[in-house]
Amino acid sequence: MTSCLRFLQCAGFRFDSPFWDGPESWTKFRNQDLWQTFQAVLELCQSEKIEFLLLTGDLFEQEYVRKETVERVAISLAKLEGTRVFITPGRRDPLIISSAYRLTVWPSNVHIFSSGVTSVRIPSHNVTVYGAGWTAYHQERPFLDSFQPVNDGTLQLMLLHALVDSNRNTEGFIPIRHEQVSSSGLDYLALGSLEVWSGVQQAGKTNWADCGSLEARSFQDTGPHGVLLGEIQKDSSRFEFRELGQRCYIEKNFTIQSQSSIEGIAEKIIAETSLEERQKNLYRIKLSGNLLDVEELVQPLQNLLMTQFRFVTVLPLEERTQSQLEFSGLSRQKSMEGFPTLAKIFINKLQSRLVNADKSESSDYWEIVQKIGLTALGQGRTVDED
Structure with a gap:
């Protein structure tokens, strides 16, 4: 039974996302940078003897992700010796019916959290890991409402793709209140919804941090980008933020x-x-x-x-x-040249059909078709899925 747990926390890879600020010619290089950073994370896990790798959301870009990308990530994680991987799907890669996480068979060392807060107890490390993944593009209820950890003497960790008492634009998010973190009884809360490093914060006896995204994607992302290395035990903790971003x-x-x-x-x-x-x-x-x-x-x-x-x-x-x-909060609706979203293609097809429709085909019928189609594509889905 270990007395000290070593972990690495990171988020915001957004594999296969075409959204990189700057000329389109930069996209290829930035995608290569992203894979290099991912490899650096895996190497760090091995060199630092990391026991838990915490991936706190937006590992993929759901609307653009390819099956071969998901398989490549899964195969890479399977090669981590002595490292358990915990993943919480985020706002950009929710665990919906067509989720990227359903495109491959994940290795035995990987655990992916689904709807509602659940836990995994690991006696060999004397730790309980809690987590809840996004199962829709809009969060319907607060993650920590009525949460009560089990007081069994284990280290208590939690992964969430969430915000804490944020004043920023929180459309789609329901922020966690500071007092909820303080009363959670957790030893550490790992978050992953911001673009930049938040610093280690404390609420009551609970330490928490948002590590931000691994790579900057816009000229607004001026803060540091990297991973958080941590050592936690019941009476003390140590944290180190390490920059890994390839470019500024x-x-x-x-x-x-x-x-x-x-x-x-x-x-x-x-x-x-x-x-x-x-x-x-x-x-x-x-x-x-x-x-x-x-x-x-x-x-x-x-x-x-x-x-x-x-x-x-x-x-x-x-x-x-x-x-x-692109980064004004409308990037999900915007289609980049050469990268039209599936929803955009679908809507264009419907508009073409409406133009050519005869009088017997009512607009009400095509409105219903549009609603069903957009729901199937995951746009604006608000129904939780296990």
């Missing part, structure tokens, strides 16, 4: 003067960065000033900087950026 998104604003030259602007931008940073990170240069001057300089400056930066895009400051469009 960096935005710089420059004002164009009438006498400014392209070469002078480029030199100023380059002077503010190192060669290592220019080859590693993703940059967006936003120009302001006289509109005509800015428009004339955007493309020439882009061409010049591309010889010095591996990833760079130049935009007028006034232009509505891809980030503002």
Whole structure:
């Protein structure tokens, strides 16, 4: 029976998601970065002798995930020697009928939580692991309502894809109240719904943290990205956040003067960065000033900087950026070029049918067809599924 439990917590991989901020040409490289980070997590589990790997939501992007991706993840997790894996499906990969988690047979060292808070007791480690997965795209009830841990002397851990007393936009989420965490009796609560690291927090005697997503996806994700390493025992705990993100998104604003030259602007931008940073990170240069001057300089400056930066895009400051469009809470409804959602394809087909429908086909009939179709595709599903 172990007296100290070593765990690694991470979330937000979103495998197969096409949503990466910046030019479409960056997507391929960012997907490669994501797999490299995943491999780094597995290697860290082995080198640090991690006993529990806690994956707290959004492992996949449900609307785009491929069967071969799910199988690759499952095979990789099966190779972890001495590490048990606990997964709680999140908002982007809920355990619905067509869930990514149903596309493969998971290895014996992996446990996936479903609806409602359930527990797994592991006597060899003197620990009880609680968890609840999302089984719909909208959370219907609070996770910790009426929760009572079993007071059997074991370490008490819980995994949730949830927020704690958040003032941010919580559409689809029902936040956990601070007092619920405090009265839960848990030794540690592992969360995973934020984009960036929350830091280790404490409510009563319960430590909790949201490790954020493994890789930054937008120019708004300016905080650190990585994993949380933890050691827990009944009378003490130790935590270490370790950055693993492959690249940072960096935005710089420059004002164009009438006498400014392209070469002078480029030199100023380059002077503010190192060669290592220019080859590693993703940059967006936003120009302001006289509109005509800015428009004339955007493309020439882009061409010049591309010889010095591996990833760079130049935009007028006034232009509505891809980030503002994609990450304003509407990304689930938005279709990227080359990546139409199944729901979008379905709706377009219906609209085409309505245009060509004869008088005998009523609009009421096609409204019912649309509701059934969107439910089957998991859009807006609010019914819990075991």
